[in-house]
Amino acid sequence: MGLDLKPILTHTNIKLSDLSNKIIAVDAFNTIHQFLATIRGSTGELLTNSHGEITSHLSGLFYRNINLLAEGIKLVFVFDGVSSPLKTDEIQRRHQIKQIAAENYEKALVQGKLEEARKYSQATSVLTDKMIEESKRLLFLLGIPTVQAPSEGEATAARLTNSDLVQICASQDYDSILFGAKRLVRNITISGKRKVPNRNAFIDVPLEIYNLEDILNQTNLTNEQLVDVGILIGTDYNIGGIPGIGPKTALKLIQKYSKLENIDQLQEQLSNVPYEEIRELFLKPKVANVTNNDIKFEPVDYDKVVEFLCTEKNFSPERVNSALQKVQNSEKNKNQSLEKWF
DNA sequence: CAAGACGA
DNA sequence: TCGTCTTGG
Structure with a gap:
């Protein structure tokens, strides 16, 4: 998976409520994948409606976004377009x-090893x-704008x-x-939310914020x-x-030699890496041209x-309504606090 | 993952 | 009332 930068990147912890009134570009594929991986029944099956249509992605998008909206966070979902030919190997991998996992899943199911199956x-x-398409539809109904990226969603999100x-x-x-996102x-997630004793309030498990400027200053890169x-x-x-080179070594090498071309001992191995193209992909990626008019935050x-959720997808009306209530209440609160100013 | 039920 | 377990679809 991706890029193991964590060991060399500093971050600060924040609370979900620190994001109130912030506008956040969400990597849509990344998010939906996470929901598909984790929102499952006891034997690892995806949630579905009565026609067998999968609903795990909608469940995740709905309940999480409701909480973020209630927190006053503004979201823009950025969807992937066509990925670079250079990514073919990774996609194949x-x-x-997935295939191997699917085989192991079936095997474990047959053997009745449910935890393993899951x-x-x-x-x-x-x-x-x-x-x-369904995710975009739900986001639209929630009043959350979406952006279609021409290539990597993260590239367009970063540019925004x-x-x-x-x-x-x-x-x-x-x-x-790497795509140059400022933050x-x-x-x-909201599952880190813990209710605080004796009061109608919550504390939040810290989210991680990475600030590009701080990272560049601290690594001197x-x-x-x-x-x-x-x-x-x-x-x-x-x-x-490069085999044998992890995050720490990679950082030291670039700090010492300043660029790939100068690392003599790696030239042979680097000759198999199209690094000039890769640099171009990260530094000058194809991105969507997004203007103010493309990003409109609408009411739910x-x-x-x-x-959509209850009639078409068999969600519980009680659950959906009580979730929607949260947004309605938070809007009321906002209006009340606004009125105090006047 | 997030909501609701449940039991200490 | 609070943390833990189970259900959701």
Whole structure:
């Protein structure tokens, strides 16, 4: 998976409520994949409606986004387009992992090893076109704008943080840092929420914020050099990187030699790596041209959300309504607090 | 993953 | 009332 930058990137911890009124570009594929991996029944099966249509992605998107909206967080979901030919190996690798996991899943099911089955099932998820369309539809009904990226979603999401349209990227992967995102937030979940004793309030388990400027200052690297570090470690475009070189070594090498071309002892191994192309992909990626008019935050369409989730997808009306209530209440609170100013 | 049920 | 377990679809 992706890029193991964590050991060399500093971050600060924040609370979910610190993101109130912030505009966040969410890596849609990354998020939906996570939901498909984790929102499952006891034997690892995906949630479905009565017609067998998968609903795990909708469950995750609905309940999480409701909580983020209630927190006053503004979201823009960025969807992947066509990925670079350089990513073919990585895509193939993921296919293989899914196939093996699917076989192990079936085996474990037959043997009645349910816990094992559930574990394997998490790696089998396939994101279909139908799921993508349904996700976009639900986001639309929730009033959350979506952006279609021409290539990597993270590239467009990162570029948005260089405008005034968006302040932060949300993803579990670190690629957006290499794509030049000013800020990255990881672990944007609400399950870390803990109720605080004796009061109607919550404390939040910390989310991680990565700030590109701080990272470059602390590592004494440029954006270009950070990409070189990534290439040594391994990206989706050169899986595994240079054998034997991990994050710490990669950082030291670039700090010492300043770029890949200067590391004499690695020239032979680097000759198999199209690093100039990879640099181009991270530093000058194809991105969507997004303007102010493309990002409009609309109110939730309560009736249509209920119709979609409850009527079409067999969600519990009680659960859906009480979730929607949260947003309605928080809007009331906002209006009240606004009135106090006047 | 997140909500709701449940039991200490 | 609070943390833990189970269900959701």
